Amino acid sequence: MTCVVLTLRLIGKACGLLVHGNDVCNLLNSSTIYANNEVSLAEVDIYGFDYDYTLALYSDALNTMIYNTARDFLIEHFKYPEGIRKYDYIPNFAARGLHYDIQKGLLMKIDAFHYIQLGTVYRGLNPVPDEEVLRLYGGTHHVPLHQVSGFYGKVSHCGPKVKQFMDIFSIPEMTLLAVANDFFISNDIEYDPEHLYKDVSEAIGMVHIKGYMYKWIMQDLEKYILGGDETYAVLHRLVSHGKKLFLITNSPFSFVDKGMRYMVGKDWRDFFDVVIVQADKPHFFNDCVKPFRRLDGNGDLQWDKINSLDKGQIYKQGNLYDFLRLTGWRGSSVLYFGDHLYSDLADLMLRHGWRTGAIVPELDLETKVVNTEQYAQSLTWLQALTGLLERMQIHRDSQSREVLQDWLKEREELRLRTKNLFNPQFGSIFRTCHNPTYFSRRLCRFSDVYMASISCLLNYDLSYTFYPRRTPLQHEAPLWMDQLCTGCMKTPFLEEMAHIR
Numbered sequence: 001m002t003c004v005v006l007t008l009r010l011i012g013k014a015c016g017l018l019v020h021g022n023d024v025c026n027l028l029n030s031s032t033i034y035a036n037n038e039v040s041l042a043e044v045d046i047y048g049f050d051y052d053y054t055l056a057l058y059s060d061a062l063n064t065m066i067y068n069t070a071r072d073f074l075i076e077h078f079k080y081p082e083g084i085r086k087y088d089y090i091p092n093f094a095a096r097g098l099h100y101d102i103q104k105g106l107l108m109k110i111d112a113f114h115y116i117q118l119g120t121v122y123r124g125l126n127p128v129p130d131e132e133v134l135r136l137y138g139g140t141h142h143v144p145l146h147q148v149s150g151f152y153g154k155v156s157h158c159g160p161k162v163k164q165f166m167d168i169f170s171i172p173e174m175t176l177l178a179v180a181n182d183f184f185i186s187n188d189i190e191y192d193p194e195h196l197y198k199d200v201s202e203a204i205g206m207v208h209i210k211g212y213m214y215k216w217i218m219q220d221l222e223k224y225i226l227g228g229d230e231t232y233a234v235l236h237r238l239v240s241h242g243k244k245l246f247l248i249t250n251s252p253f254s255f256v257d258k259g260m261r262y263m264v265g266k267d268w269r270d271f272f273d274v275v276i277v278q279a280d281k282p283h284f285f286n287d288c289v290k291p292f293r294r295l296d297g298n299g300d301l302q303w304d305k306i307n308s309l310d311k312g313q314i315y316k317q318g319n320l321y322d323f324l325r326l327t328g329w330r331g332s333s334v335l336y337f338g339d340h341l342y343s344d345l346a347d348l349m350l351r352h353g354w355r356t357g358a359i360v361p362e363l364d365l366e367t368k369v370v371n372t373e374q375y376a377q378s379l380t381w382l383q384a385l386t387g388l389l390e391r392m393q394i395h396r397d398s399q400s401r402e403v404l405q406d407w408l409k410e411r412e413e414l415r416l417r418t419k420n421l422f423n424p425q426f427g428s429i430f431r432t433c434h435n436p437t438y439f440s441r442r443l444c445r446f447s448d449v450y451m452a453s454i455s456c457l458l459n460y461d462l463s464y465t466f467y468p469r470r471t472p473l474q475h476e477a478p479l480w481m482d483q484l485c486t487g488c489m490k491t492p493f494l495e496e497m498a499h500i501r
Helices: 002-017 061-076 082-086 130-136 168-186 193-209 212-219 228-240 253-263 320-327 341-352 363-370 373-392 398-422 438-446 454-459 474-479
Strands: 046-049 099-101 106-108 162-164 244-248 274-277 292-295 314-317 334-338 355-359 449-451
Touching (some): 061 168, 061 212, 082 168, 168 193, 228 253, 274 320, 334 341, 363 398, 373 398, 449 454
Parallel strands (some): 244 274, 274 314, 334 355, 355 449
Antiparallel strands (some): 099 106, 292 314
16 A cells, blocks of 8 residues: 555645745734624614723733732732732733633633633643543543533532633633642642632632722723724714714723723713613623612712613613613614623623624734734644545555554644644634634624724724625535535445445
8 A cells, every 4th residue: 555655645745835835814804893693784773882891992901900919819818828929910821711620620721512622721820631631521521511600601609610711801810710729739738629719709809899990990091991092983983973872881980981081082971872880791681670770970879760761861780671661772773892792792692682793802813823824834734634634544554544643643733833823821712623612602602793892893884794704514515615635525435334324
């Protein structure tokens, strides 16, 4: 079978030629809006917005402050060892969408099929060997559905023990979890990972509940808030085209008012037909318990019954059912933007048929990586290798299998190299080796469109229609010219297995 081996090597060399030119595609643009579903902006009359990480984007300095303060709470309030204070914030350690096994103290990336991506499991600040991961999970790297946190990513006291971190605010929390685990492991101190998770979660919560984050931002708006001019431009453009705008945020009025005055101006409320603060999402979207209350100009609660939602007024709490009843805004004429797939978008899409737009700031970095020559070459050869492995695996002689083993090894090396281009620990937030991540699948499920920031709207006419690309299903792949080396041969052993049919 020497001729087969030679054929294998020649095909490999030929496919290799595909990736050594300088024709790198730079078509990806971080200012693009990407469509999961067809959306016509001409049909959208009402635009709604979350505030944090939607209207207001924050600098990385905020994550550092959240981490440092929560770390100090852990030491001073929860009496954790002073040695943890020596750990500074690690900006590029964690990534959004990761899962954390509370009982085992492991941070990891899981794909859309609930499989752990081997090589992305961390105990503390150190990777866990693949063999140990398999042992810890009963010989598999699959995490059953019942062990994963509930629909909104919440972990109940007696329920699932694997928590998913879905928003950008959770990145310092993941880093603090890793750091605290690392301290106890490095110093050979016995501890309970479940207690650690609970304490870190409460320490992070104290930063928000006690208002520290609000205070930092309000005291130094220029340091923490990004893109204020673009926020103004988006709102001005929408209103000038006759669109109605509303704001639903969990943040308090004084905080939102200070930030919006900085970004948009003292008359920012003139842009909005309805403003709702301290909404308590996701409960705002899925129950009808809390009535609306009005705030006066000083932010103090009023006692009058709310029979209408009026422009120029500020409302607190409330619920979506009353919101729909009082505004009459329903269905696909409404497009709401938010950064949290569960708290902001899921109920609106699944229960109420609103259009939804996910804000994913990580797209900025990820598209820059995808546009590099190194990524293009690695991905092209990775695809070619996969196609070669699929086609040539029917050859069973020792020489052929030796070549195949070499290719398998090279494929794993390429996967690792490609992952490291995004984040050395966890890779892209959108992909595992070849599957979508758990985060990515839910991004596609709960958002009609997604983008790096609302400023991307400035690149499109307000009658523009977003069309999702028709990507091939697996059984359609042979019909697509770009499916390199895959699907263009008869099924292996089809004739030999015909008698089974």
